[in-house]
Amino acid sequence: MPAPPPPPAPSPSPAASSPSPSPLSFLRALPRPLVRAVTYTRWLHLVIGAVVPLAGGLVYPGLSDPGPLDWLIAAVLPVPLVAAAALLPSARRAEGLQARLMLFPGKHARVRGGAGGDGAGAGGGDAADAGDAAGGISASPSASWTDRGRTALWLVFRMEAGLGVWLLSVWLLQCALVLSGVSVEEPVMGSLTPSGGARALAPLPLLALLALAVAAGRLDTRVARLLLGPSVKERMAALEDRTERLLERNRIARELHDSLGHALTLAVVQAGAARAAGDPEFTDRALATIEETGRAALEDLERVLLLLRETGRRPAGASPGLDEAARLLDSARSSGARVDAEITGTLEDLPGPVSREAYRMLQEALTNALRHAGPVPVGVRVTAGDARLRLLVTNPLPEGRPPAVPGSGSGLRGIRERAALLGGRAESGVEDGTWRVDVTLPLR
Known part of the structure; x- marks a missing residue:
């Protein structure tokens, strides 16, 4: 009959594992x-x-x-x-x-x-x-x-x-x-x-x-x-300055995420569609779209890097506003998505911050639709009036893919943060088999 195995050695306790200061180390200090x-x-x-x-x-x-x-x-x-x-x-x-x-x-x-x-x-x-x-x-x-x-x-x-x-x-x-x-x-x-x-x-x-x-x-x-x-006043001023810097960093991070993410998503979708189609004419259109989207992303990247470097130079171009939404819609259509857009109201009269942030929200919503659902029908409804701006983007869920958790992802979180900073709200989730991103922003 074999002898029983020896009992396992007791594991050293945290107090025993940490070396205690010796009198010699105290004298050296x-x-x-x-x-x-x-x-x-x-x-x-x-x-x-x-x-x-x-x-x-x-x-x-x-x-x-x-x-x-x-x-x-x-x-x-x-x-x-x-x-x-x-x-x-x-x-x-x-x-x-x-x-x-x-x-x-x-x-x-x-x-x-x-x-x-x-x-x-x-x-x-x-x-x-x-x-x-x-x-x-x-x-x-x-x-x-x-x-x-x-x-x-x-x-x-x-x-x-x-x-x-x-x-x-x-x-x-x-x-x-x-x-x-x-x-x-x-x-x-x-x-x-x-x-x-x-x-x-x-x-x-x-x-x-x-x-x-x-x-x-x-x-x-x-x-x-x-x-x-x-003093208390100086501490409050330092805390406000630190908060401003953190908010600026978060804003720049969202800018890079939205702009570069949108450009890379369109490039990937266009390249895949061109390879699958095998049509030289379609390939030329896809390459032209990739070139245009990449050039716009490079301009956004240069503008953000100028802000980070704090060189004192003004950015080459201002951030795009919602009145340039047609460029986003054309980019999404060129990638194979069927975009049904309905715009009500005058977008040129929107306040600057609301217009710029709404542009980024629409960009992120279209990017999510192309990235997670592919070339599916996308509905875009933009309504400006009654002292508020409403932005609604919908797309059907792809077959065989589980729906995303509402509110998950850094892009959706960025949309909610942008809306909250402007005093509005942003909701996202599944309703009747359709993914919805619903944003409401005050205009005053």
């Missing part, structure tokens, strides 16, 4: 911020803020032999002046540009491709800085009193935090000098008397100074994002 140039530009950005209280302190109360009260007075006295400077709209722009340059990684920082953050505890903010040069900082002038208030808070924070960082940095440097045996005549914050054997502790203040530079830079960056970030 610690010195990363120390080799990044942005760490020191952030520290410098804060220290620059201490210039105002230091200059004011030299005037009053004087910094020849300052005590804690003197430093407090030097920190508090310039606050009204700094807050008043924030009332200038350009102050926000100046602070935003300076913060972008000094607080966020760029070419001056030794970061490649966004990798290599500041180490553990960065909060994910620094990793995103490498991919975003602006760092979420606005460089627009103050447009409201809220912007001015946030700018005033930022200037006060930068001044007070800069003074504190400057005092701690100088004090730590003096501590390192004293522990190394160098005498300091005027210590910034109290005297330090080293004991014997204290020279071995001299590197500790320097390490503390480096840690101070890293921690202060991260704090400065987060406060800058909070106080110098875009």
